[in-house]
Amino acid sequence: MTQITPYCPQQVEADAQAHWQTTRAFQATEDPEREKFYCLSMFPYPSGKLHMGHVRNYTIGDVVARYQRMLGKNVLQPMGWDAFGMPAENAALKQGQAPADWTRANIADMKRQLNRLGFAYDWEREIATCDTDYYRWEQWLFTRLVEKGLVYRKQATVNWDPVDQTVLANEQVIDGRGWRSGALVERRDIPQWFLRITDYAEELLQGLDQLTAWPEQVRTMQRHWIGRSSGVQIRFDIVGQADQVEIYTTRPDTVMGVTCLAIAAEHPLVTPLVQQHADLASFVRNCQQGGVAEAELETMEKCGYPLGLQAIHPISGDYVPIYVANFVLMSYGTGAVMAVPAHDQRDWEFARKYDLPMRQVIAPAEGTGADISQGACTDPGVLINSGSFDGLTSAAACDAIADWLIRHDKGSRQTRYRLRDWSVSRQRYWGCPIPMVHQADGTLQTADELPVVLPEDLVPDGTGSPLKKSPAFYNLGAGRRRETDTLDTFFASSWYYARYCCPDAGQAMLDERVHYWLPVDQYVGGVEHAILHLLYARFFNKLLRDEGLLHCDEPFTRLLTQGMVVAETYYRVQPDGSRDWYNPAEVRVEKDQQGRIQRAWLSADGQPVIPGGTEKMSKSKNNGIDPQRLIDQYGADTVRLYVMFSAPPEQSLTWSDTGVAGAHRFLKRLWTIAYQTGPVSGTTEPLTDTGPVRHVLHSQLQKALSDYERQHYNTVISACMSMLNALQPLVSEATARPVVQEGLSILLRLLAPITPHITHHLWSQLGYGPDILQADWPQVDQAALQQKQVQMAIQVNGKVRAQLTIAADTDESALRQAAQVHENVQRFIRDRTIRRIIVVPGRLVNIVMV
RNA sequence: GCCCGGGUGGCGGAAUCGGUAGACGCAGCGGACUUAAAAUCCGCCGGCCUUAAACGGUCGUGCCGGUUCGACUCCGGCCCCGGGCACCA
Numbered sequence: 016m017t018q019i020t021p022y023c024p025q026q027v028e029a030d031a032q033a034h035w036q037t038t039r040a041f042q043a044t045e046d047p048e049r050e051k052f053y054c055l056s057m058f059p060y061p062s063g064k065l066h067m068g069h070v071r072n073y074t075i076g077d078v079v080a081r082y083q084r085m086l087g088k089n090v091l092q093p094m095g096w097d098a099f100g101m102p103a104e105n106a107a108l109k110q111g112q113a114p115a116d117w118t119r120a121n122i123a124d125m126k127r128q129l130n131r132l133g134f135a136y137d138w139e140r141e142i143a144t145c146d147t148d149y150y151r152w153e154q155w156l157f158t159r160l161v162e163k164g165l166v167y168r169k170q171a172t173v174n175w176d177p178v179d180q181t182v183l184a185n186e187q188v189i190d191g192r193g194w195r196s197g198a199l200v201e202r203r204d205i206p207q208w209f210l211r212i213t214d215y216a217e218e219l220l221q222g223l224d225q226l227t228a229w230p231e232q233v234r235t236m237q238r239h240w241i242g243r244s245s246g247v248q249i250r251f252d253i254v255g256q257a258d259q260v261e262i263y264t265t266r267p268d269t270v271m272g273v274t275c276l277a278i279a280a281e282h283p284l285v286t287p288l289v290q291q292h293a294d295l296a297s298f299v300r301n302c303q304q305g306g307v308a309e310a311e312l313e314t315m316e317k318c319g320y321p322l323g324l325q326a327i328h329p330i331s332g333d334y335v336p337i338y339v340a341n342f343v344l345m346s347y348g349t350g351a352v353m354a355v356p357a358h359d360q361r362d363w364e365f366a367r368k369y370d371l372p373m374r375q376v377i378a379p380a381e382g383t384g385a386d387i388s389q390g391a392c393t394d395p396g397v398l399i400n401s402g403s404f405d406g407l408t409s410a411a412a413c414d415a416i417a418d419w420l421i422r423h424d425k426g427s428r429q430t431r432y433r434l435r436d437w438s439v440s441r442q443r444y445w446g447c448p449i450p451m452v453h454q455a456d457g458t459l460q461t462a463d464e465l466p467v468v469l470p471e472d473l474v475p476d477g478t479g480s481p482l483k484k485s486p487a488f489y490n491l492g493a494g495r496r497r498e499t500d501t502l503d504t505f506f507a508s509s510w511y512y513a514r515y516c517c518p519d520a521g522q523a524m525l526d527e528r529v530h531y532w533l534p535v536d537q538y539v540g541g542v543e544h545a546i547l548h549l550l551y552a553r554f555f556n557k558l559l560r561d562e563g564l565l566h567c568d569e570p571f572t573r574l575l576t577q578g579m580v581v582a583e584t585y586y587r588v589q590p591d592g593s594r595d596w597y598n599p600a601e602v603r604v605e606k607d608q609q610g611r612i613q614r615a616w617l618s619a620d621g622q623p624v625i626p627g628g629t630e631k632m633s634k635s636k637n638n639g640i641d642p643q644r645l646i647d648q649y650g651a652d653t654v655r656l657y658v659m660f661s662a663p664p665e666q667s668l669t670w671s672d673t674g675v676a677g678a679h680r681f682l683k684r685l686w687t688i689a690y691q692t693g694p695v696s697g698t699t700e701p702l703t704d705t706g707p708v709r710h711v712l713h714s715q716l717q718k719a720l721s722d723y724e725r726q727h728y729n730t731v732i733s734a735c736m737s738m739l740n741a742l743q744p745l746v747s748e749a750t751a752r753p754v755v756q757e758g759l760s761i762l763l764r765l766l767a768p769i770t771p772h773i774t775h776h777l778w779s780q781l782g783y784g785p786d787i788l789q790a791d792w793p794q795v796d797q798a799a800l801q802q803k804q805v806q807m808a809i810q811v812n813g814k815v816r817a818q819l820t821i822a823a824d825t826d827e828s829a830l831r832q833a834a835q836v837h838e839n840v841q842r843f844i845r846d847r848t849i850r851r852i853i854v855v856p857g858r859l860v861n862i863v864m865v
Numbered sequence: 866g867c868c869c870g871g872g873u874g875g876c877g878g879a880a881u882c883g884g885u886a887g888a889c890g891c892a893g894c895g896g897a898c899u900u901a902a903a904a905u906c907c908g909c910c911g912g913c914c915u916u917a918a919a920c921g922g923u924c925g926u927g928c929c930g931g932u933u934c935g936a937c938u939c940c941g942g943c944c945c946c947g948g949g950c951a952c953c954a
Contacts, residue, residue, distance in 0.1 A: 060954050100954065173952075184952040232869055236949075239868050309950045313866040361866085434951090441952065504954070543948060545869075578870090581947070629946085635953060660890070661877055667870090667947065674877065674891045681890085687905090721881075730879070733889035740889090743906095808885035813935040815885050839921080853934060855884050863934040
């Protein structure tokens, strides 16, 4: 046997990539004659190096793009950088490097790594959101939205670090304390810029029904997030005051059970009383302790303090006490809620704690009265203790009570959304400057000239935005002052998909090329973006549409939410209480028999580290795995194959590096078998052989083709492995050569989207064709699928008792006969009466006994 | 706390519409080749019972219950893990 060139991925991959470069294989051009396919993966934040989550995301996207290309579509697959954000400022704090330099160095590194993986990107469309040519159009859009009245300014509650004198992100609040200072975080209201996304709430909700190629779970999450509800806004008068308190409820049927109102510490009713009552003042101060994250507000201990005012129940006229409560925020809703302890669990607990009366006004529709001594009864039922409303069902009472309140001018019906307007201003440096100017008279105007360029030479010091300390930036003279807040980075990532269509458009935000490419046919990204990013991008698409810049209603036709790559986290607590996170690659662990971690220590110093649980790979928890080592050792194709094989794309993947060797072994076998078979020779006529190997080949091909459509790429690979397993014994048989060649030709094309380098090499080197990118997609030979014999299971009462190999065209009565005579079956049916026999053609016969 | 997912051998996973649970791979074990190792190739591989072995039996898809001739799949209740909760991206 002749010596076979060993598989050398580094060489094969460099050659293939050079070929794609010289042929400009992935540069996309608009061509109205061809069907387009726009495949987009969520662009990365340039945090440093590529981690496994990136590799997984971009490999999935690349497989989709290359698959569509092989189907003959005109494919656009761009790539860029979500380049503004907090980590650049954090790196600057640590290393004193300007965020711009850090970011651009990371972009260069990560671009090199992406290229090494062989992704089919059109790099001529590369975008970085920190480039003036990109963000100038955000500023332009912002001014347009100001003109349209879709931007406004309002107080909003933020996390305030009283020591560092800075606003903290929710992520920077750890156990109620600032991550750097360790100081107790306070809630503080400051003026912020808002976008009226709620104007689009109904359209964003309705649009979900059209997104049939989105995962149902994402649509459900967005529906709940938008959270449309029908309810009643009710006004309560206050004893001895002209002011009123307004509340909103979706359960007006329970209104007769109100025994308390709870209002926010910042509510206008509270402020005048604070000066008079020291206890109240101290309670209000306590209320302002802690962060603003909803999870924190919902899980903290609910506290209240009686304000000393009584509200007048709008129907009964009873007096109900008003409490100040730490779980009501002034900036959401009306800043007040009604409490119905008998029928709401949170209110029930609140009433227990402060010894407030409970008044049951709903009886369960069926059975005897519910016991509210153990907890609230939240189910709908029939009204009791509700005067003239007694006996109504909850549904009827909702209507009747709403009507009563409206008739007596005490309330109104309202449709509300849980969705809140989008606060887009950030008190940070490394972002797009908001193009507004504070005039000497206190009014606000849009900037005279765009772009407002962000100075790149500033270095943050952890005590607020350096822009605020940079008169060169903000001081416009004559008392005019530039806004120093920057835009939320979600602003930049909400329209990049459109800019890729025309990244060089100099005269406008978007040009006519978007009409060819949009909407995006396939969007791929982490499931963690299921709500915020995807909702904001849908919102922006509608803003851009209403601006006349694009025509589609929704930006992303099909969505694949890739599961996360998660890994264990490890940390040590520093003397100041902060946590230092260690990468799993630097940690050694000892596990017990159940696989639980017993002991973990840093390999560098042997000292223990604390396991922090498996979490999404992230910069902040330092648990990203560097894929570079694997690429160096095995090559890009092996890494691509491995990440696609080891789990279905939508499932989360707990990182472990066993199994990579198996993926590599498969590619080596493919290489060896292809070279043993040698250059393509002989007839090119379609084969007519219907032997067992071609049956395996074409039934596996059929499975692989359908799995490509279903995006079950892990089982595409399983099918390819089965095909290679079937071919392997035939390699040394000269007569089987046509079948092996056919098999390899199918296999190479099936694998081309997943492992593009090795398939490119073998295809052209062994004479299957000039360039696998131009090859036709394989097709199933139906004749090869036919089988003369099938194997069926025989069950008795649903338990498998025997196997039957029988002619595929055996009719049903013959099958019943054959099943009953089987020896082992006889043991179970002897002496007993057969009640029925169920035949599932091609699968099983089930004999049901008495 | 609320919303959305997930839980199948030692491990990753398969089972597309309620129809033979464990495809494909990893790890492991046994064998071939080799002076040896690596690589490669061949075979075995959920637990328990029975058996010389095969055949066979029985349990088994997080837990408890239900529907069905038949349940990983459907229904009810629970447990655990992951994601999101509006300033991480």
